Amino acid sequence: MKIPDPVVNVLVQDLIHQLYTESNYILEFQTHFAEMKTQLNHMQSFISDADSIKEKHKTVKTTLIDLRELTYEADDLLIDCLIRADYHTRRVSSSCHHRFSLRQIYFHYQTGKKLSGINNRIAKMRTNLSDYVTPILGRSSDEDAGNRTIRWTSQVYDxxxxxxxxxxxxxxxxxxxxxxxxxxxxxxxxxxxxxxxxxxxxxxxxxxxxxxxxxxxxxxxxxxxxxxxxxxxxxxxxxxxxxxxxxxxxxxxxxxxxxxxxxxxxxxxxxxxxxxxxxxxxxxxxxxxxxxxxxxxxxxxxxxxxxxxxxxxxxxRPRLLDEEESWSLFCKVAFMATKGICKNLQIEGIGKEIVKKCQGLPLAIKTTGGLLYSKTSFSEWKRICDNFHEKLVTEGNSSVLASLQLSYDELPAHLKHCILCFSIYPEDHEINVEQLVRWWIGEGFVHERRSETATETAYRFLSELIGRCLVEVMRRRSYDGRVYSCKMHDMVRDLTIRIAREEAFTSFDDGGRQIPTMDSRRLGVTNEMKFHSLENNSKIRALLLMDSRLIRLKRNAGLAKIMSLRVLDLSHVKLENIRVYDFWRWISSLKRLSCLNLCDVASLIEVPDSIGKLWNLQILILAECSNLQKLPASITTLHKLIVLDLGNCPALKYLPRGISSLSNLQELYGFKPASLAHTESCHFGELKNFIDLRVLHLDINQESIIEDEELGALADLQKLRVLLINAENCEDVNILEKLNKLTPPPHLEELYFGHYHGEATPDWINPNSLPELQYLCLEYARLVDMSPLFWSSDGGNSWKVEGLCLKFLPRLQVEWSRVQGVMPSLRYLEVSHCYMLQSFPCDVVNLGSWTKIDEESEDGNLVVDTINAQKSVMNN
CATH class of the missing domain: 3.40.50.300 (P-loop containing nucleotide triphosphate hydrolases)
Known part of the structure; x- marks a missing residue:
């Protein structure tokens, strides 16, 4: 089976994109990068042609492998130059005296030398491909046309x-x-x-x-x-x-x-x-x-x-076959000679074990049945069971993977790179979509596109993979289908592993298990992994914790010697056996690091000043670190940050003043305004400087200070689409009054408001102040009724809300007919522990939901359904 080369093509395209958008800022190397752009643009015209013949021509295949390695090397150099240029720009702006140090002169000399070498090698590769590929394509075009395989189906069926x-x-x-x-x-x-x-x-x-x-x-x-x-x-x-x-x-x-x-x-x-x-x-x-x-x-x-x-x-959308159906289909093929009946109990036992490995995929079941049809001994069946995936490919004529290969071949280049990331996750692993999306952004697989943020683009890419039936949704939000977790069918995973191994995307052993080597570029860390083989690795870009909860970090071995990471995800890790100094010393040495996820690291108490050295950092996740007490002022120097997540960190009482200098932030979770006890903390008014913010999570507490002149800060956030306000323990009348007087963002689409101690919703939660709101969630509050303005449409606007969530509002007294009257576009409702609601079309005590079926449905009637509870964004 021919394996296409998505990695080289995407790497070259991505590097060209970065050269056009970023390299102009590096004045001292402009000539080198301009030449690189020219060489790569010329090279692109040969890559697709070379890929189509590489399996038959070793010279072409070797050249493509060399080009892949060279592109990685050039990308690393570009990032190093950008980081250094950014650092010196800051130094110049903060001081009128600037001079070149010996270290800088040495860096300039070495980098210029490397860039010249890379450009020369690219030029030589381009010449070789041109001389070698063009004549081959001329000779083979007619032959390939005659040998092209076309999938054909008929209306006849068995x-x-x-x-x-x-x-x-x-x-x-x-x-x-x-x-x-x-x-x-x-x-x-x-x-x-x-x-x-x-x-x-x-x-x-x-x-x-x-x-x-x-x-x-x-x-x-x-x-x-x-x-x-x-x-x-x-x-x-x-x-x-x-x-x-x-x-x-x-x-x-x-x-x-x-x-x-x-x-x-x-x-x-x-x-x-x-x-x-x-x-x-x-x-x-x-x-x-x-x-x-x-x-x-x-x-x-x-x-x-x-x-x-x-x-x-x-x-x-046809489903996978269940266990009984799978066995029935298998028997029809494997025991055709006995009319679909297995007459050997020993073989039946191992047969059912084999069928389970097909995971209900009909083609895999039929292929496996055909493979075993002529095999009569238990030892042969046992051998195939023990080496199922390998045998299915080698002895089953690759029919399953060949079928799935067609789906892969049709993917656009950017999705091919994304789907290869699934190969690092263990078999049957439920993948956290947020982790996956952060990885794609951190490693540069996804970029901003016009008005679309990198996060929005990444979710769109995932939706495309789901729409192409290559990824299966496990959990999603009922209101709009936002995916929380997903997984991949084992057969599709086998395909991604095969391609990822061929293209050196990551390293696998013969059994399809990931293994750390000195050439590994990406790793999904499990408990079985040993890191000694990574000591000389200068290539690894992404390291994500899978099922491990404990890592060992020695100063001069294993992980501590890795310096090339772009993405590091150690969420939920235990650090009991690691010196905190050594841990942060290693992290702060990762100059190219773009995404750092330390979610739910319970033993993390303080983030040191050294985090300010991570000048390339775009995503920093410290959510749910229950013992985190302090952030350093140096965090305000990480100007590339687009995501900062400090949500659910109860011991963290304030954020450092000057946090608003992070003007590129698009998502900010856990913003805490200043209080009298912490005069060095940031102020509520600083929010107005986050002009690119799309998502904001506010934590307001009893000690929060919001000055009158700061009440309009949110109104300046023109791009804000999602706002979460957690007002837990705010019983003070002054705080409640300030919350009531806030001016909301003008283009808000989703609002989550929780732990509010007022008896009615704030006045600004009304259709005139929130004309574009599509989803409203009110939870964990003492509300008795909504504000009069909530029900009013005197200003000419009516609610455009399509989704409404009411949770843990035991005192709220509202009639369903009144809600429908002011929210004519409502199509989804979720209710829980709201004992006093009246005439609602679903359970209001436990977790109930109501969905308005589209007019295109079978009967057009309303459906009442009880669903499993989902984790609330504001919960705890």
């Missing part, structure tokens, strides 16, 4: 190989047969090997479906399809001459042949709607009143479905 599709079949048939629209669309979407085509075949050949439609047409959409091929396929199936090459004339013939008829068209395995081919074909299909026709679309990409006009309520 009835004996279908298991677990009864409910799926009934549901989709119900959509089709009960619908009287002139032309409606149904979608079936899922990961490769899940059985979308099999399900479509079953429906296509169903007797009721055959009776309903006068014409049935099956179109298999290969990855190399053309509009002409599609039209010829349709014409052949309606027994019409398919000669000609004029697509317009062919489409007209199709229109005439299907006019005044009810027809069913299956568009199977659609990968893309690029170039508008579908719009042209669908617009040319007849839509005859009185004749109900249907189009069924199968795909691995949910976005493709929606682009083809399938509404969400008509998209079916």
């Amino acid at each position: 009835q004996s190989g279908i298991v677990g599709l009864t409910e799926d079949n009934s549901r989709i048939k119900g959509w089709i047969l009960a619908n009287n629209e002139v032309l409606h669309r149904v979608g079936i979407v899922g990961m490769g090997g899940l059985g979308q085509t099999t399900l479509a075949q079953k429906i296509f050949n169903d007797t009721h479906v055959i009776a309903r439609f006068e014409k049935r047409i099956w179109v298999s959409i290969s990855q190399t399809f053309s509009e002409l091929d599609i039209m010829k396929s349709i014409l052949r199936q309606v027994r019409e001459d398919d000669s000609g090459s004029d697509t317009g004339e062919m489409l007209h013939r199709i229109y005439q042949l299907l006019s005044h008829k009810s027809y069913l068209i299956v568009m199977d395995d659609v990968w893309s709607t690029a170039n508008g081919w579908w719009d042209r074909i669908s617009n040319g299909l007849p839509k005859t009143p009185g004749h109900s026709s249907c189009i069924i679309i199968t795909s691995r990409n949910e976005e493709v479905m929606k682009n083809m006009g399938v509404v969400d309520a008509r998209i079916h």
Whole structure:
């Protein structure tokens, strides 16, 4: 199986992007970086061509490997130069005297020498690729065209190989047969090997479906399809001459042949709607009143479905088979000679163990059954069970991974890099999405895009991977589907491991387990790992704690010698056996570090001044450090920070004054205003300087000082979209009065307000002050009613809120009809421990929810559902 090279392509693109956006600030090396931009731009034209032939030509493959290493080296140099330039810019601005030290002169000499060497090597590689690739491509283009493999499916299916599709079949048939629209669309979407085509075949050949439609047409959409091929396929199936090459004339013939008829068209395995081919074909299909026709679309990409006009309520997502269904399907293939019956109890036991490893994926089950069909001895079955993933690839003709490979091949370059990150997580690991997103940003896989922050871009990338059925959602927010955790099917994980190993993205042993080596670039740390092999590693960029809760750090060995990290995630780690001095000495030596996550490190009491040396730091997570008492003033010098998370740190009483100098912050959690007891702390008014802030979490306590002139500070935050206010223990009348007089941000979309001791909501929580609010959460409060302004629409605005959450409000007395009256757009409600609410359409004592079903749903009725409790953002 050919493994494409996503890493080189993405690395070169990313380096070029950084050279255009960043290198102009490094005046002393501008000439070197300008030449590098030119060389890489020229090199890009050869990379894709070289990648297509690298498996057959060792020289090309070696050159691409060398280019990958060189690009990493150049990226490190660029970061080092940017950090040093930033440092000297600050020194110059803080002092009128500036002179070059011997150390700086030496750095300039060495860096210039390295950059010249890199440029020379890139130029030589470009020449080699040009001389070598062009003639090869000229000789092999015709041969490759003749050997190109096209996936093709038909409407014919094997009835004996279908298991677990009864409910799926009934549901989709119900959509089709009960619908009287002139032309409606149904979608079936899922990961490769899940059985979308099999399900479509079953429906296509169903007797009721055959009776309903006068014409049935099956179109298999290969990855190399053309509009002409599609039209010829349709014409052949309606027994019409398919000669000609004029697509317009062919489409007209199709229109005439299907006019005044009810027809069913299956568009199977659609990968893309690029170039508008579908719009042209669908617009040319007849839509005859009185004749109900249907189009069924199968795909691995949910976005493709929606682009083809399938509404969400008509998209079916086939599930994985359960244990009983998996065994039934396996038996039909593996024991075909005995009519699907296993007559050996010993083999049955090991067989069920093997089937569990397929995790309900039909293609994997059938492939494994076929692999074992001719094997009769227990020892052979045991051998395959013990080496399941390896045997499935080598003895199963790679059919499973080859199928999944198609999904990977279709990914754009930026998503290929992102999906390889999943390879470091252990099998069946539930992945914290926030950790994953922070990693992508910290290592530079994701950048800001116009008005979209890096975090927003990262979540969008994840949504694309989910929409392409390569990543499975485990937990998500009910209101808007925001994903909290996810996982990857073992078969997809096997594919990412295979590619990650081939491209030196990270290091694995033959069994697919991560191993630390001197060439490792990324590690997911587990309890079994030993770090001695990392002592000479100068390449590792990301180190994330998986299931380990205890690490050992010796001053002159293992981890302590790593200096190249961009991402360090030690969340939940125990530091009992580590000298705090050695720990922070190591961290402060990581000059390139961009993301540092120390969430829930209970023994962390104080952050030292040395953190100010991390000039490249963009993300700092110290949330839930229950014993953290103090932050150094040097934290205010980390000007690249875009995320600072100090949420749920109860022992931390204040933030240092000058925190507002972090003007690039986009997310700030745990902001604590000044108090009389801590005169060196930051003031509430400093908030107005965070002009790029999108997310803000405020902790207001009994001792907080908010001056009258500071009440409008939030109103200056034009980009703020999410505001969380925790007013725990604020019983003082003066504090309550100040909270009531705040002026909210003008474009707020989500508001979480908790632990409030007033009897009515603050006056500013009203539709006129919050005209763009979409989600409102009120929790852990003594509220009796809402403010009169909450119910008022005198200013002409009504609430645009779509999601409402009311939790632990035992005294609140509100009628459901009144809520609906002022919130006409409300479509999701979540309630818990609100004993005095009246006539609400869900449980108000325990955790209940209500969802307004879209008009596109099956019956348009409202649904009341009780769901599991989710962790509240404001809780504790």
